[in-house]
Amino acid sequence: MSQTRAQKSTVHVALFPSSGMGHLTPFLRLAASLAAEEDVRVTFIAAHPTVSLAESHALSSFFTSFPQVIPKQLCLLPLNESSSDTDDPFYRHYEAIFLPISRAINLPNYVFFTSSARMLTLFMSFHRIFVAKAMPGSQDNEDVIEIPYQEPIPVSWFPPPLLEEEDNFLKNSLTQNGKSMIDADGILINTFHEFEQDTLTELNSTKMPRGLPPAIAIGLLPPANFGESHSHPSAWLGDQPVGSVIYVSFGSRTAMSREQIRELGVGLVRSGVRFVWMVKSKKVDQEDTEDLEDVIGQNLAMATSGGAANGIAVKRWLNQSEILGHPAIGGFLSHCGWNSVTEAVWHGVPMLAWPQHGDQKINASLVRRAGIGIWEESWGWGERDAVKGVEIAERLAEMMRDEWLKARAATMKEAARAALGLGGLKALLAEMRPSGARLDG
Ligand code: UDP
Numbered sequence: 001m002s003q004t005r006a007q008k009s010t011v012h013v014a015l016f017p018s019s020g021m022g023h024l025t026p027f028l029r030l031a032a033s034l035a036a037e038e039d040v041r042v043t044f045i046a047a048h049p050t051v052s053l054a055e056s057h058a059l060s061s062f063f064t065s066f067p068q069v070i071p072k073q074l075c076l077l078p079l080n081e082s083s084s085d086t087d088d089p090f091y092r093h094y095e096a097i098f099l100p101i102s103r104a105i106n107l108p109n110y111v112f113f114t115s116s117a118r119m120l121t122l123f124m125s126f127h128r129i130f131v132a133k134a135m136p137g138s139q140d141n142e143d144v145i146e147i148p149y150q151e152p153i154p155v156s157w158f159p160p161p162l163l164e165e166e167d168n169f170l171k172n173s174l175t176q177n178g179k180s181m182i183d184a185d186g187i188l189i190n191t192f193h194e195f196e197q198d199t200l201t202e203l204n205s206t207k208m209p210r211g212l213p214p215a216i217a218i219g220l221l222p223p224a225n226f227g228e229s230h231s232h233p234s235a236w237l238g239d240q241p242v243g244s245v246i247y248v249s250f251g252s253r254t255a256m257s258r259e260q261i262r263e264l265g266v267g268l269v270r271s272g273v274r275f276v277w278m279v280k281s282k283k284v285d286q287e288d289t290e291d292l293e294d295v296i297g298q299n300l301a302m303a304t305s306g307g308a309a310n311g312i313a314v315k316r317w318l319n320q321s322e323i324l325g326h327p328a329i330g331g332f333l334s335h336c337g338w339n340s341v342t343e344a345v346w347h348g349v350p351m352l353a354w355p356q357h358g359d360q361k362i363n364a365s366l367v368r369r370a371g372i373g374i375w376e377e378s379w380g381w382g383e384r385d386a387v388k389g390v391e392i393a394e395r396l397a398e399m400m401r402d403e404w405l406k407a408r409a410a411t412m413k414e415a416a417r418a419a420l421g422l423g424g425l426k427a428l429l430a431e432m433r434p435s436g437a438r439l440d441g
C-alpha cells in the first residue's frame with residue numbers, strides 16, 4: 001500500500017510572512033525549497049486581505065503550482081488607522097498581524113529575517129544602542145555607530161526613521177522585535193558565506209553573548225518559478241545583444257518623486273545604454289493608475305514604447321528575476337531591496353546601487369564590498385534634491401563598461417549556486433527530524 005505524502009512526513013513546517021512582496025517572495029521561495037523535500041509537509045499562512053495586488057497574485061499562483069502546500073488564511077479585522085503610529089499601509093498591516101513569538105506552544109520556533117546578515121546585526125542590537133544613546137547619531141561629530149561584537153555602521157547608512165527624535169513605527173518595531181528575536185531557536189537569513197563571510201562568522205562566534213540564537217545562512221534561495229510567467233518584454237529583449245541592457249527598477253513599494261523620475265528618464269536616454277525601465281509612481285500597486293505618459297512625459301513614453309529610444313519603459317509588474325536571468329541583461333540599476341540584491345547575485349548581474357529607504361544603504365554597502373556593483377553615495381536616499389540626469393547617465397555608462405564588475409558578478413553567481421549544495425537549510429532540516437517546527441516572519 002502506498003503511503004501518502006502526509007503519512008511519510010517527519011517534519012511539518014508552518015510559515016507565516018509579514019506584509020509586502022519583499023517578505024512574501026523569500027517566504028514563497030523557502031516554501032518551494034521545503035516542499036521539494038520528500039518528508040516535509042508545509043503549511044503556508046497568509047494574512048488576508050493583502051496590501052497589494054502583487055501579493056494576492058503571487059499567493060494564488062503559488063498555491064496552484066504547489067498543491068501539496070497547505071494554505072491557511074489569517075483574516076484581519078478592519079484596521080483602525082487612528083491607533084496606528086504609521087501611515088505606511090505595509091507597516092500598518094504588519095502592525096495588525098504582529099504575533100509575539102511564543103514559547104508556550106513548545107515547538108521549535110525560527111525567525112526568517114528577510115534582509116542581509118549585516119542588517120541583522122543592527123536589528124538585534126538597536127534596542128541596546130538606542131537605550132545607551134537616546135538617539136543614535138545624536139552626538140555631534142559621530143559618524144559611525146558601534147554595534148556590539150560587530151563592525152560599526154556609518155550613521156548615514158541607518159534607516160532615516162531610526163535617527164528621528166520622535167517615536168515612529170520603525171524605531172518601535174526594531175526595539176521590540178530585536179529583543180524578542182533572542183527567544184527564537186534560530187534566525188534564517190537568505191544569504192551565503194562567500195557574500196557575507198565576516199558578518200556571519202561574527203554572528204556565530206563564541207565571543208557573542210551566550211543564549212543568542214544561531215544565524216543560519218540558507219541562501220541564496222533559488223527564485224522559484226511558479227504560475228504564469230508575467231508577460232515581460234522578451235520580444236524586445238530577444239533582439240538585443242548579450243549583456244547590453246540595463247534593467248531599472250526600485251522594487252515593489254518605492255515611489256520616486258515625479259522630478260526624480262523625469263531626471264532618471266533623461267539619464268537613461270542620454271547614457272545611450274539599452275534599458276528596460278519599470279516605472280512606479282505610487283507605493284501601493286492598486287493606486288498606481290496613472291498612464292505612463294503622464295508620469296514620464298509624452299515624448300519619452302512614445303520613444304520608449306515604439307523602439308525609437310535606446311530602451312523601453314513599462315508601468316506594470318514585471319517578473320524581475322526572469323528578466324535578470326535573460327542573456328541580454330548586463331546591468332541592474334536597483335534600490336537594493338534584499339531580494340533584488342539576491343536575484344542580481346543569483347543571475348550574475350552587476351549593479352548600480354541607488355538605495356531609497358530602510359536597510360537599502362546597508363545592502364548597497366555589501367554590493368560594493370563584494371565588488372559586484374558601484375554605489376554613488378553622494379546620491380543619498382533619493383527624494384531630497386533630485387539627482388540630475390547627466391550624472392545618472394555617467395554612472396550608468398561607467399557601470400556597464402566595467403569588466404571587473406562583470407567578472408566579480410560571474411564569480412559570485414557561481415559561489416551562490418555552489419552554496420546551494422552545502423545547504424544551511426538541509427542541515428537545519430536534518431536537525432529538525434523527526435520533531436515538528438514552525439517558522440515566523
Ligand atoms: N518584483 C518583481 N517585479 C516588479 C517589482 C518587484 O518581480 O515589478 C520583485 C523583485 O524581484 C523582488 C521583490 O519583488 O523579489 C521586491 O523585493 P525587494 O526586497 O527587492 O524590494 P522591496 O520591494 O521590498 O522594496
Ligand code: UDP
Nearest residue numbers: 088091159160161253254283356357358381
Ligand atoms: N518605505 C518604503 N519602502 C521601504 C522602506 C520604507 O516605501 O522599503 C516608506 C516608509 O514607510 C516611509 C517612507 O517610505 O513612509 C520614507 O521612508 P524613509 O525610510 O526614507 O524615511 P524618511 O525619509 O521619511 O525619514
